[in-house]
Amino acid sequence: MKLWGGRFAKETDTLTDHFNSSISFDQRLYKQDIIGSIAHVTMLAKQGIIKEEEALCIKKGLMDLLEAIEKGEVSFNEKMEDIHMNIEALLISRIGDVAKKMHTGRSRNDQVALDVRLYVREEVKELQRLLLTLMNTLIELATDHTETIMPGYTHLQRAQPITFAHHLMAYFEMLKRDYKRLEFTYHTTNSLPLGSGALATTTYPLDRDFVAEQLAFESICENSIDGVSDRDFCLDLLYSLSTLMMHLSRFSEEIILWSSHEFHFIELDDAYSTGSSIMPQKKNPDIAELVRGKCGRVYGNLLSLLTTMKGLPLAYNKDMQEDKERIFDSIDTLTMCLPIFTAMVKTMKICPQNMYKAASGGFTNATDAADYLVKKGLAFRDAHEVIGKLVLHCVTHDTSLEELSLDIYQSIHPIFEKDIYEAISLTTCVNGRSVKGGPSTAAVKAHLQKARLFITTH
Numbered sequence: 448m449k450l451w452g453g454r455f456a457k458e459t460d461t462l463t464d465h466f467n468s469s470i471s472f473d474q475r476l477y478k479q480d481i482i483g484s485i486a487h488v489t490m491l492a493k494q495g496i497i498k499e500e501e502a503l504c505i506k507k508g509l510m511d512l513l514e515a516i517e518k519g520e521v522s523f524n525e526k527m528e529d530i531h532m533n534i535e536a537l538l539i540s541r542i543g544d545v546a547k548k549m550h551t552g553r554s555r556n557d558q559v560a561l562d563v564r565l566y567v568r569e570e571v572k573e574l575q576r577l578l579l580t581l582m583n584t585l586i587e588l589a590t591d592h593t594e595t596i597m598p599g600y601t602h603l604q605r606a607q608p609i610t611f612a613h614h615l616m617a618y619f620e621m622l623k624r625d626y627k628r629l630e631f632t633y634h635t636t637n638s639l640p641l642g643s644g645a646l647a648t649t650t651y652p653l654d655r656d657f658v659a660e661q662l663a664f665e666s667i668c669e670n671s672i673d674g675v676s677d678r679d680f681c682l683d684l685l686y687s688l689s690t691l692m693m694h695l696s697r698f699s700e701e702i703i704l705w706s707s708h709e710f711h712f713i714e715l716d717d718a719y720s721t722g723s724s725i726m727p728q729k730k731n732p733d734i735a736e737l738v739r740g741k742c743g744r745v746y747g748n749l750l751s752l753l754t755t756m757k758g759l760p761l762a763y764n765k766d767m768q769e770d771k772e773r774i775f776d777s778i779d780t781l782t783m784c785l786p787i788f789t790a791m792v793k794t795m796k797i798c799p800q801n802m803y804k805a806a807s808g809g810f811t812n813a814t815d816a817a818d819y820l821v822k823k824g825l826a827f828r829d830a831h832e833v834i835g836k837l838v839l840h841c842v843t844h845d846t847s848l849e850e851l852s853l854d855i856y857q858s859i860h861p862i863f864e865k866d867i868y869e870a871i872s873l874t875t876c877v878n879g880r881s882v883k884g885g886p887s888t889a890a891v892k893a894h895l896q897k898a899r900l901f902i903t904t905h
């Protein structure tokens with residue numbers, strides 16, 4: 448028997464039951480649904496809408512049901528459509544007619560909005576915790592590499608020497624913003640929709656503030672129509688996770704490049720790489736590739752829900768049932784990606800000599816050579832031209848700026864002296880860049896200090 452069967456003269460088709468049902472995926476909301484019902488029923492009794500004994504009986508029934516579900520003793524029924532009606536029907540079958548009072552002054556529309564908010568609120572905290580672990584791993588790795596010199600790139604061409612710590616801490620900053628976006632999501636989520644009813648509240652004297660307090664919401668949804676039709680908090684979550692995934696994907700791309708023989712800046716731990724079924728020599732960065740690949744589905748979830756929401760008239764429409772699989776999928780994906788990505792980064796072997804070698808080639812000190820001339824009195828544009836000529840000379844003679852003799856330097860411009868070699872050493876280049884936010888050992892150490900403070904205060 449459907450809980451809404453009264454108005455219907457005939458059974459729904461099984462195709463309808465199957466198509467309409469969300470129990471296959473929303474059953475994961477069972478705990479939120481029960482906790483929400485307990486708060487609602489407590490308030491109904493406090494307001495004298497139902498009797499105290501009735502409330503106690505319903506609450507005990509709900510707690511027992513929760514335990515039974517957790518023990519795996521309960522099976523849900525597709526004919527009962529969703530988690531809300533499954534739980535209500537199960538409760539009626541377990542404690543009898545008193546359970547029929549539970550839904551007084553409530554609609555599934557505000558109920559589902561409540562359950563999803565409770566779920567998202569909890570998951571956001573967990574994702575933030577996983578994210579902090581990754582951020583902390585970056586700090587630890589960077590701490591060991593404030594003097595490890597590597598080439599920095601633009602256009603994937605070697606540009607200027609930096610430290611590995613500096614490169615890693617760029618990702619720290621991205622992840623810090625992701626953390627803050629999740630914080631924002633937490634607050635947009637943390638508002639109580641219950642009491643909105645189907646769309647226009649109810650004539651029962653509900654105490655929404657009391658329910659909000661019991662469920663630890665920081666506010667209540669101020670408009671009942673918005674309360675049941677708002678899924679912005681889901682979109683905030685999906686956007687936060689898309690951006691986080693984009694960052695992990697960029698990092699993955701670099702890990703894939705760095706672990707290639709061409710770069711050989713890092714070696715992935717055997718525990719976090721895989722082999723080939725045909726080529727015996729292969730060690731593949733599958734984890735990084737999968738993280739990069741899964742970015743697509745997380746973006747897809749965002750676009751999917753944005754599209755679902757765009758044409759909906761107020762207030763609730765069944766289209767909104769489509770929100771759940773999208774947010775569950777993004778949450779599940781990040782819940783898997785974050786720990787394995789952290790472990791991969793934590794265990795990868797760094798090859799500082801190869802990084803240094805790469806920074807020594809490709810004229811990453813050319814800017815510093817030009818700056819040397821500027822310090823000797825040349826205009827920067829003229830200095831740029833002079834060094835450009837020297838680089839061309841090196842390219843045609845297959846050599847580097849460090850290896851050129853002073854005679855060659857002076858033949859191109861008489862102002863060069865033997866201090867040019869010190870001026871263009873990679874260590875000088877890196878440590879000369881001690882501007883706040885720069886790659887020098889000192890600047891990165893200062894950044895690390897702030898970063899550690901972020902971790903300990905969050």
Ligand code: ARG
Nearest residue numbers: 469529555556559765767768
């Ligand atoms: N399963 C529904 C959902 O996920 C619950 C709300 C249904 N409300 C309704 N009036 N049909 O959105």
